[in-house]
Amino acid sequence: MADSINVRALAAKVLAPLLRQHGSLSSHLPDALQHCPEQDRALLQQLCFGTMRELFRLEVIADSLLKKPFQDRDYELQALLLIGLWQLRHSRIPAHAALNETVDATSALNHDWARKLINAVLRRYQREAGQLEAGFADNPQFHWNHPQWMISKLEHNWPEHWQGILAANDQQAPMTLRVNKRQLTLESAQRKLQGAEIPAQQGHFSDTALVLEHAVDVRRIPGFDQGWFSVQDEAAQLSAGLLDARAGQRVLDACAAPGGKLCHLLEATPGLQDVVAVELEPARAQRITDNLMRLGLELECRLLTADATSQDWWDRQPFDRILIDAPCSGTGVIRRHPDIKLLRRGEDINALAQVQLSILSNLWPMLAPGGRLVYATCSVFSQENERIIERFIKQHPDACHVPINASWGISRPYGRQLFPQPGSHDGFYYAVLTKTEERIAS
Structure with missing residues (x-):
């Protein structure tokens, strides 16, 4: 069975639903990988991403x-043609092999009639690539490789940065590890990786980050199953320090999946009195459980499958710290999820902003006076970030914005914004709020 599978055809089956706006790479690719011979799985991922x-x-x-x-019924062929073009433009696979395998995939997809069409189109591109692409010099979709609404919105939000953001989005993100400092120092962790022939450099901003020179299978990482390391972008690792939780405090992590920030918090702050993690979707909550168990932290927090816009799960006991990793457009992590460019729509941003403000407003009463709340997104749109905080503060007189003094990102009137950086961190946003202490009447 393994020998009979055409990897290009399998990739086309993964991408065809996305072209119809159905699902995502993360929802379709895992099943395809299960049906792919192990030796071809890296190629399948490469073709799709x-x-x-x-x-x-x-x-x-x-x-x-x-x-x-x-x-409309030919989405698989459309996907196959795009896969063929990508191979000719970017793959190290010899052109004749890539072309022949792609043409053969028409039969694997039961579209023999398209064999000559795919062959002719790809061979014409081979002959005329330079001339063809020279004619696209003034085409913004070709030049910037993003949907027009996203280009326009970024240019409006960030007139000095939008071109750099678009360029960074099209680069492959590095694989970054978070070191579990309960078990290793950063230096000893780096030596462990070097001993396994996995070169890594320390991150720029997080004291737990190691950036790998090349991505590797986690099965190669020493001590991964024992919880020495977790895969987490450096920007996401900044949340624990901003939260500044202390032993004996009660902490809430809302919208907690997949659990990276939660686990980092637990690793960094032993002795917390009570930690509650909330996640709406059961499947995503299971991912939190899996991460907690791998790290041996499952007894150090309570996981609730619940809605962060509701209070029916809250026991009316205030929290000293609240982390809101709000659902967002994901436009800061396009390098890791390139299908966001296709699947996200401009009108989504307004709807997401309403959800973000709703979550923040719902959880605010749960924060104790004097407590600290960290609001985070992996978005680069100010509508989901600083404007949410500005609107919220205007509506809540007991909310105080705390400026973040840091060497990372750029300072905004509210919070700090990080943009994706080549060879470094993803795009992210953080803001810190505190609740004013209750005044005692004289």
């Missing part, structure tokens, strides 16, 4: 080569 990363550029090329667009 690479094609999604270059999608808008590839679509411009495909449209120019086709006499008429594919019909």
